Amino acid sequence: MNKEKVLVTSALPYANGPIHLGHLSGAYLPADIYVRYKRLKGDDIIYICGSDEHGVPITISADKEKVSPNVIIDRYHEKNKAAFEKFGMSFDIYSRTSLPIHHKTAQEFFKKFHENGLLVEKKSMHFYDNKANMFLPDRYVEGTCPRCGYEEARSDECEKCGSLYEPQELLNPKSKISGDTPELKETSHWYFPLGKYQKFLEDYIQEMNSNYGWKDNVLQYCKGWFKDGLKDRAVTRDLDWGIKVPLPNSEGKVIYVWFEAVLGYISATKIFSENLNKPDLWKDYWQGKDTKYIAFIGKDNVVFHTIIFPAMLQAWNENSETKFILPQNVPANEFLNFEGKKFSKSRGWGIDVDEFLELFPADPLRYTLASNLPENKDTDFYWKEFQAKNNNELADILGNFINRTFIFAGKHFNNEVPSRNELSEIDNKMLNDLQVYPRKIAELFENYKIKDAVLEMMNLTRNANKYFNDSEPWVTVKKDKSICGTTINICLQTIYTLAEIFSPVIPFSSKKIFSMLNSEPTEWLSIGINNLKVGHKLNKSEILFKKIEDDVIQVQLDKLPSSEIVKEKIHEISFEDFSKIKLKIAKIVSAESIKKSNKLLKLKVELKNETRQIIAGIAQSYSPEELINKKVVIVSNLKPAKLFGELSEGMILAVENNTGKLNVLEVDENIAIGTDVR
RNA sequence: GGCGAGGUAGCUCAGUCGGUUAGAGCAGUGGAAUCAUAAUCCACGUGUCGGGGGUUCGAAUCCCUCUCUCGCUACCA
Numbered sequence: 001m002n003k004e005k006v007l008v009t010s011a012l013p014y015a016n017g018p019i020h021l022g023h024l025s026g027a028y029l030p031a032d033i034y035v036r037y038k039r040l041k042g043d044d045i046i047y048i049c050g051s052d053e054h055g056v057p058i059t060i061s062a063d064k065e066k067v068s069p070n071v072i073i074d075r076y077h078e079k080n081k082a083a084f085e086k087f088g089m090s091f092d093i094y095s096r097t098s099l100p101i102h103h104k105t106a107q108e109f110f111k112k113f114h115e116n117g118l119l120v121e122k123k124s125m126h127f128y129d130n131k132a133n134m135f136l137p138d139r140y141v142e143g144t145c146p147r148c149g150y151e152e153a154r155s156d157e158c159e160k161c162g163s164l165y166e167p168q169e170l171l172n173p174k175s176k177i178s179g180d181t182p183e184l185k186e187t188s189h190w191y192f193p194l195g196k197y198q199k200f201l202e203d204y205i206q207e208m209n210s211n212y213g214w215k216d217n218v219l220q221y222c223k224g225w226f227k228d229g230l231k232d233r234a235v236t237r238d239l240d241w242g243i244k245v246p247l248p249n250s251e252g253k254v255i256y257v258w259f260e261a262v263l264g265y266i267s268a269t270k271i272f273s274e275n276l277n278k279p280d281l282w283k284d285y286w287q288g289k290d291t292k293y294i295a296f297i298g299k300d301n302v303v304f305h306t307i308i309f310p311a312m313l314q315a316w317n318e319n320s321e322t323k324f325i326l327p328q329n330v331p332a333n334e335f336l337n338f339e340g341k342k343f344s345k346s347r348g349w350g351i352d353v354d355e356f357l358e359l360f361p362a363d364p365l366r367y368t369l370a371s372n373l374p375e376n377k378d379t380d381f382y383w384k385e386f387q388a389k390n391n392n393e394l395a396d397i398l399g400n401f402i403n404r405t406f407i408f409a410g411k412h413f414n415n416e417v418p419s420r421n422e423l424s425e426i427d428n429k430m431l432n433d434l435q436v437y438p439r440k441i442a443e444l445f446e447n448y449k450i451k452d453a454v455l456e457m458m459n460l461t462r463n464a465n466k467y468f469n470d471s472e473p474w475v476t477v478k479k480d481k482s483i484c485g486t487t488i489n490i491c492l493q494t495i496y497t498l499a500e501i502f503s504p505v506i507p508f509s510s511k512k513i514f515s516m517l518n519s520e521p522t523e524w525l526s527i528g529i530n531n532l533k534v535g536h537k538l539n540k541s542e543i544l545f546k547k548i549e550d551d552v553i554q555v556q557l558d559k560l561p562s563s564e565i566v567k568e569k570i571h572e573i574s575f576e577d578f579s580k581i582k583l584k585i586a587k588i589v590s591a592e593s594i595k596k597s598n599k600l601l602k603l604k605v606e607l608k609n610e611t612r613q614i615i616a617g618i619a620q621s622y623s624p625e626e627l628i629n630k631k632v633v634i635v636s637n638l639k640p641a642k643l644f645g646e647l648s649e650g651m652i653l654a655v656e657n658n659t660g661k662l663n664v665l666e667v668d669e670n671i672a673i674g675t676d677v678r
Numbered sequence: 679g680g681c682g683a684g685g686u687a688g689c690u691c692a693g694u695c696g697g698u699u700a701g702a703g704c705a706g707u708g709g710a711a712u713c714a715u716a717a718u719c720c721a722c723g724u725g726u727c728g729g730g731g732g733u734u735c736g737a738a739u740c741c742c743u744c745u746c747u748c749g750c751u752a753c754c755a
Binding site for chain 1: 693703755
């Protein structure tokens with residue numbers, strides 16, 4: 001099989017704050033899983049990322065803390081780098097855009113465009129804050145809208161009425177940085193002719209999509225931009241912080257971040273090459289005709305990776321001997337929300353990666369996020385779901401399968417792989433699964449369907465448990481140990497396969513499993529039925545996934561700002577709906593427990609002129625005797641149902657206290673039976 | 679305001695270039711089993727596929743309309 005040459009990048013995180021779970025779900029975890037899979041498959045792949053360290057927000061953070069921007073970027077670069085590492089991100093390099101080599105690369109692109117006459121200089125008026133000594137980006141100026149009078153309008157646009165205007169029209173402008181009234185000053189900027197590349201980009205996206213099937217959401221975003229028509233974009237800014245414009249007389253001007261950050265992928269690859277002492281290696285990837293470049297991003301970044309970056313690369317290619325490759329696919333994800341709402345640092349909503357990993361290991365988080373990636377639409381992270389995924393799937397299904405197999409191998413086969421003897425039908429079926437699943441999962445990975453791939457991994461694990469159950473080794477070990485040996489042999493092969501196919505998702509645990517197996521991963525397509533030789537000695541096993549208790553999760557839930565907690569949605573019903581429910585007072589005249597059920601009681605209740613049988617799930621809260629003669633509220637027109645073969649003609653209302661004990665609703669002795677409750 | 683996305687089982691999500699009885703996991707109920715982290719396995723879903731209208735032999739899937747949520751428009755994946 002041909003080895004592919006693959007270049008993978010994940011969006012460069014902005015070094016102005018810690019990364020949170022949403023970032024992971026968007027651009028990092030899916031890429032890491034893909035890359036780890038590709039490495040096991042044996043493809044030639046490199047994975048590039050780094051910090052994006054320029055732009056106005058960083059300078060503002062720096063001003064607020066009265067430190068230099070370097071302090072900010074150093075802090076968050078290191079913090080995020082460490083968090084990624086702890087999370088198990090397997091970047092080949094995690095670089096940063098403040099490095100000289102990046103400045104040089106970006107300037108080279110800028111100069112090339114300038115020399116070829118692509119950049120156009122235009123003069124315009126911008127607000128200048130004399131106190132802060134800087135030109136103000138549009139969103140840092142606030143004033144009254146000249147059209148509708150809205151008082152929080154921006155310098156060029158009003159959010160309220162949607163009108164666009166020139167900065168000089170804005171009334172009562174205020175700098176959001178210093179609060180002073182800014183002054184209008186003329187400045188000039190260089191513009192990149194994005195419109196010139198619209199046709200090229202439309203063709204490019206069309207072609208890539210028909211060859212490689214781009215995601216629908218990505219295509220939709222692009223379509224929107226094309227429909228509006230691509231316009232020239234200013235690629236310089238009046239700012240001290242950033243990459244200096246490499247032209248004479250351009251003091252105080254830097255290259256706009258969006259125009260250089262994407263080039264960070266290239267400069268980072270250069271550093272990667274240098275670190276390996278192969279300074280030209282980066283060209284094999286970026287300029288290698290057969291390399292496929294996959295850019296993993298979140299949806300907010302689509303325009304930069306499908307339009308601006310490709311346009312820049314094309315602009316280079318048109319004017320140079322060397323040709324860069326363009327993204328073959330941009331599998332952008334939607335967003336991950338947190339407990340039903342958007343992550344918001346200012347409102348304390350959500351959790352940062354480093355904070356999370358202080359509390360729990362990386363693998364359960366990776367698994368939880370991977371099995372609910374926002375591939376098609378926004379999804380949510382819920383603490384309860386995290387707990388459930390960890391306990392019910394990783395611990396109970398995967399962990400327990402491994403554990404029960406190892407214990408068997410230890411107890412009955414001296415910690416060695418027993419021989420595989422005559423095969424039954426279920427043996428063959430399991431062995432077949434071991435060959436089918438890795439291929440099925442590979443196929444899904446190749447199409448960036450990470451979430452489905454993860455589902456299939458757990459499905460194989462379910463099959464494994466079923467195989468174990470159906471084979472009943474605890475029976476065969478006594479009757480015919482060779483049959484039992486066959487079962488355990490196959491279970492161990494299964495564990496090997498699971499360790500490998502799960503390794504992109506839960507790399508830390510996978511490593512432990514391989515160590516328990518006293519073995520190592522092999523090429524993806526060689527996994528299956530014969531990776532462990534008969535007689536192979538196993539190591540000691542350990543519990544892989546600890547259960548997470550309710551109270552541990554509750555602590556996290558309690559930490560959330562209560563004002564932000566999503567109120568339970570109340571489904572309103574009409575009075576008409578309510579009046580359909582006939583509640584009546586009934587007296588319990590007899591009660592007995594039901595055989596083989598530990599929750600149900602069989603009750604006879606008396607209404608006005610009738611006696612009914614009701615089966616109630618209150619046996620754990622009441623003994624039959626203490627119910628006799630209680631006057632309770634029942635739903636009298638509930639459709640009858642059979643429970644445990646007994647007819648139940650109604651339902652008794654009860655409430656649960658904080659220990660889980662039920663209390664039936666009772667009324668005074670002087671209320672007549674059969675009375676309607678209203 | 680404009681543009682876009684979404685509203686599918688109690689919950690989290692698949693599916694849909696129109697076509698047999700609309701799916702998975704979790705939760706729930708019942709059963710089997712007891713090797714195992716009380717862990718596993720089996721069975722069980724009458725869901726107006728957001729509301730209404732239309733096209734069609736046939737729509738969750740196409741069109742129109744209404745409604746709710748969210749995003750983009752404005753350098754946080």
